[in-house]
Each structure stands twice: as C-alpha cells, then as structure tokens.
Amino acid sequence: MGRAPSRGLLAAYRRLMRDEPRAPRLPTSPGFWRSPLRGPRFxxxxxxxxxxxxxxxxxxGLLxxxxxxxxxxxxxxxxxDKGILGLYLFAWPTNPHWLYRLNQGVHVTLGITLIPVxxxxLWSVVPRLFALPPARxxxxxxxxxxxxxxVGGGLFEFVTGVLNVQLDYxxxxxxxxxxxxxxxxxFAAFVAHALLKTPTALRNLRRLREERDDLVSPRPAEPTVSRRGALWFVGGGSxxxxxTTVGQNFGGPLRRTALxxxxxxxxxxxGPNGFQINKTAAYAGIDTAETAGDAWRLVVTGPAGTVRLSRAxxxxxxxxxxxxxxxxVEGWSTPDQWWRGVRLRDLAALAGYEDDPPDVFVESLQRRGAFRKAALRAxxxxxxxxxxxxYVNGEELSPDHGYPARIIVPAAPGVLNTKWVARMTFGDL
Incomplete structure (x- = not known):
C-alpha cells in the first residue's frame, strides 16, 4: 500500500516528460535560439x-x-595593384594642419566604439546564419x-584594425x-545589404507592434532583461x-583615460622631448656614431648639384x-609641438628650385621597417x-624624436614625417 503513491508520482512524471517538447540540439532548428530579445526591431x-x-x-579610411x-x-x-580602387586619389592638402589628426582620430575611435554594436x-541575426535550406x-x-x-569582411576589418591599433602585428x-x-x-557587401534591408529596418521602427519573423524564437526563454535594457547595455559598452580610447588622440589629462x-x-x-614616440632610435637601428656632429651630413640633391650640410x-x-x-595611423596623436628648423622650400632653393618647389624624395638612416624612404608632394x-x-619645444631633438634632423609637415601622416634624415632629392617624382 505504501508504494502506490510513489508509483503514481513516477507515472505522472513520465507523462509530463513525454508531453514536454525537447529543446532542439542543432543550431539549424529555430527552437535552438531561445533568447526573447531577438526580434526585427532590436x-x-x-x-x-x-x-x-x-x-x-x-x-x-579612404581619406x-x-x-x-x-x-x-x-x-x-x-x-x-589597387587599379581602379585608387581613382579617387588627390593631392593631400596641408590645411588645416590638424586634418589628419582629426580624420584618423575619428576613424580609430569610432571603429573601437562600434565593436559592441x-x-x-551579429548575435541578433545568428539564427539566420544557420537557417536551412541554405538557398531557397x-x-x-x-x-x-x-x-x-x-560578416566575414566586417570581422576581418575590425579585428585587423584593433590589432594594428594595439601594435600587435x-x-x-x-x-x-x-x-x-x-x-x-x-563595404561592397555592406552596400548591397543596406540597399536590401534599410527599407525593412525603417518599417520595423515605424510599426507600433512588432511582427513575428524568423528572428523571434518559437519557444522563447523567460526574459531577464528588456530589449530596451539590452540596447542600453550595448550603448554602455560602446x-x-x-x-578608454579617445584620450590617445588628445594631450594633457585626457590621455590618462585612454587605458x-x-x-x-x-x-x-x-621635458620638451617627453611626448609620445612610435618608433625609437634603437628599434630603427640608428647608430649614434652616424648621427654625431662630426659624422652626419645632410645630402641635398637637385638641378644645382649636390650639397652636403652639417647640422651646424x-x-x-x-x-x-x-x-x-x-x-x-594607429589613431594616436600629440598636441601641437613647437618645431624649429629650415623650411623645405628653402632647401629646395639650395637644390636649384628657387621659385617653384617640386616634390622631394626623403631617405632616412633607419635600418629596417616600412617608410625608411618617403615622398612628399610639391x-x-x-x-x-x-x-x-x-629643435622641438626649445631644445634639440632627442635621438628618439629624430636627431639630428627630421621632417615635419602639416596634416601629414606620422610615417611621412621622416626621422633621422640623411638625404633629400628634389625633383618631379
């Protein structure tokens, strides 16, 4: 008599298990994705x-x-091998002098800010990536x-961009x-996707009630946060x-927030040379014997011949x-520093171009790494x-900032501001 209740409970449990639908085990099944947050409006x-x-x-990025x-x-x-992808190129201006700083700061900071979004x-549309059949x-x-x-291109661009910013080559x-x-x-895939989906996205936001589609789970789990709360969470992450990133594009106290x-x-x-450095003299393989006052000479070449100038x-x-x-290019920059030196157009005049300065080809003492040589437009x-x-900020350049002489050009990327300059060749390139 004492076993009857336990047998009844066991039978009821078995009936319950038979009636309860089992959770799908494969991501290709719509019921596998149970989050109640997914939906067309989100x-x-x-x-x-x-x-x-x-x-x-x-x-x-194009700029x-x-x-x-x-x-x-x-x-x-x-x-x-860029071909037609370079048809838009133009002579990069020198005004305003902070143009590249602004452009690259926006590019890198915005890219990192968009990662949570x-x-x-991608999380919100992941059921569609596993939908069967793959093509109807x-x-x-x-x-x-x-x-x-x-999806592949987006992940590739964001991952390579972050690795470059973090100097992980x-x-x-x-x-x-x-x-x-x-x-x-x-971007080609992005444009195609935007043309297909933007009208639908706008309609989804205008609807008073959300319609069910393949993103909405047929058996959603109990919600732990609202969709609005999830959006706030994503926005907070951004x-x-x-x-913790934007400060690298500014000097002063804000730089300390760029953790x-x-x-x-x-x-x-x-001190005057205490600002940020991307590439040290040791990393570039600069031999101090080559930059000593008695050994170093700047070689300037043009129609007037070759001129060799000591630092003095x-x-x-x-x-x-x-x-x-x-x-x-990594998105960091310094505030304005006070540089003092010889105008490039005055060096062009020494080379034989007194009235109309041409392009210049600049070579560095740097032993290794990209942009050991660089060209500047007229x-x-x-x-x-x-x-x-x-000089910078009233003192001689330090070795890490390019002693004995370096190029500095308004609005130019840092790698074109060649350090440890050894030779300058003026003429049409």
Whole structure:
C-alpha cells in the first residue's frame, strides 16, 4: 500500500516528460535560439547605427589612404595593384594642419566604439546564419553569399584594425594592403545589404507592434532583461570603449583615460622631448656614431648639384618655427609641438628650385621597417610650415624624436614625417 503513491508520482512524471517538447540540439532548428530579445526591431536599431557608423569609417579610411599620397611614388604605395580602387586619389592638402589628426582620430575611435554594436548585431541575426535550406532560390543564394562576405569582411576589418591599433602585428602580410582590400570587399557587401534591408529596418521602427519573423524564437526563454535594457547595455559598452580610447588622440589629462590604447596613459618622458614616440632610435637601428656632429651630413640633391650640410651649417641657415602635431595611423596623436628648423622650400632653393618647389624624395638612416624612404608632394614642400626640424619645444631633438634632423609637415601622416634624415632629392617624382 505504501508504494502506490510513489508509483503514481513516477507515472505522472513520465507523462509530463513525454508531453514536454525537447529543446532542439542543432543550431539549424529555430527552437535552438531561445533568447526573447531577438526580434526585427532590436536588429533594426543596431543596423541603422551601423549604417551611419560604418559609412563614416569607410570615408575616413579612404581619406587616410589618400593622405599617404600613394600615387606620388612607389615608396608611399603599399597597394601597387589597387587599379581602379585608387581613382579617387588627390593631392593631400596641408590645411588645416590638424586634418589628419582629426580624420584618423575619428576613424580609430569610432571603429573601437562600434565593436559592441557590431557584436550585438551579429548575435541578433545568428539564427539566420544557420537557417536551412541554405538557398531557397537564386536570389536567396546571392543574398546568403553577400551575407557571408558582410560578416566575414566586417570581422576581418575590425579585428585587423584593433590589432594594428594595439601594435600587435600578427598579420600574414602587411597591414596596409590587407585592411585596404578587405575594406572594399566588406563595404561592397555592406552596400548591397543596406540597399536590401534599410527599407525593412525603417518599417520595423515605424510599426507600433512588432511582427513575428524568423528572428523571434518559437519557444522563447523567460526574459531577464528588456530589449530596451539590452540596447542600453550595448550603448554602455560602446561608451566605455570610447572613454578608454579617445584620450590617445588628445594631450594633457585626457590621455590618462585612454587605458586601452598603447599610447594612452602618462607621457613617456618629461621635458620638451617627453611626448609620445612610435618608433625609437634603437628599434630603427640608428647608430649614434652616424648621427654625431662630426659624422652626419645632410645630402641635398637637385638641378644645382649636390650639397652636403652639417647640422651646424643647417642651424646657420634662416630658421623658422611651426606649431604642428604628430598623428599616426594607429589613431594616436600629440598636441601641437613647437618645431624649429629650415623650411623645405628653402632647401629646395639650395637644390636649384628657387621659385617653384617640386616634390622631394626623403631617405632616412633607419635600418629596417616600412617608410625608411618617403615622398612628399610639391604642395607640402611649398608650405611655409613644412620644416626640416632641428629643435622641438626649445631644445634639440632627442635621438628618439629624430636627431639630428627630421621632417615635419602639416596634416601629414606620422610615417611621412621622416626621422633621422640623411638625404633629400628634389625633383618631379
């Protein structure tokens, strides 16, 4: 008699288990994805944010590429097979002097800020990535292929960008061609996706009630947060990344907030030469014996012949000052530093170009690394603020900042501001 209740409970449990539908084990089943947060409106909000943000990223990326003047000389061009992708190139201006600093700061800071939005968007549409059949028609097959390029290209661009910002050069090749060609593949897929989905996203936001679609789980789990709360969480993550990155583009106290940036935190030194450095003299293989006053000579070549100038002779020429920043492709920059040296156009005059300064080809003592040689366009040479700098902030350049002489040009990427200059050849390139 005592066993009857236990047998009844066991039978009831077995009936309950038979009636309870089992959770699908494969991600290809719609019921596998049970989050109640997924839905067309949630995805649409994230998609529209990315639509605006990625468009800005692409434009600032193209401008950053143009700033190198890759069509001027092969030494500036890390993508020689670009073909029609370089048709938009133009002579990069020197005004305003903070142009590259602003452009690259926006590009890198915005890219990092959008990471939580991108990850949330991919999470919100992940059921569609596993949907079967993979192609229901030719049009659907083309859409799935574009989606593959979109997701793969987006992850590739953001990952390579973050690695470059963090100075982790673990790429299978040079960052420049990988990021450049990857950007075109990704943006082509992005444009196709935007043309297909933006009208739907706008309709989803205008609807008073959300319609069910394949993103909504047929058996959703109990919610632990609202969709609005999830959006706030994503926005908070973006704000945190913004706050811990943006300071690398500014000097002073804000730099200390850039905890996630290699060039964030305190300045690397004190005094006039204490501002940020990307490449030290030791890393570049600079031998102090070559830069000593008695050994070093600047070789200037042009139609008038070859002139060799010691540092003392350069210091005896008319010197000029300019307040200019250094800004690098990784997104970090310095505030304006006071540089003092010989104008590039005055050196062009010594080489035989007194009235109309031409392009210049600059060579460094640097032993290894990219941009040991660089080319500057005529408009950059002609700008009165473009200097062969001998001093910064009232003192001689330190070895890490390019002693005995370095190039400084307004609005130019940092790698074109060649340090440890050894030779300058003026003429049409």
């Amino acid at each position: 995805t649409s909000v994230l998609g529209l944010v990315l639509l605006a943000g990625i468009t800005v990223l692409f434009v600032t 950053s590429y143009a700033a190198y003047n890759p069509d001027l000389s092969p030494v500036n061009d890390k993508t020689p 991108l990850l949330a968007k 028609s030719l049009a659907h097959a083309l859409e799935r292929i574009s989606l593959l390029l979109l 673990v790429f299978p090749g040079s960052f420049y061609p990988l990021h450049f060609y990857g950007a075109w593949v990704f 704000l945190l990344l913004f706050a 996630l940036a290699p060039h964030g935190g305190a300045e690397p030194g004190s 002779e350069l210091a005896g020429l008319p010197l000029h000052s300019a307040a200019l920043p250094i800004a690098c 408009n950059q040479v002609a700008d009165p603020r473009s200097l062969l700098a001998l």
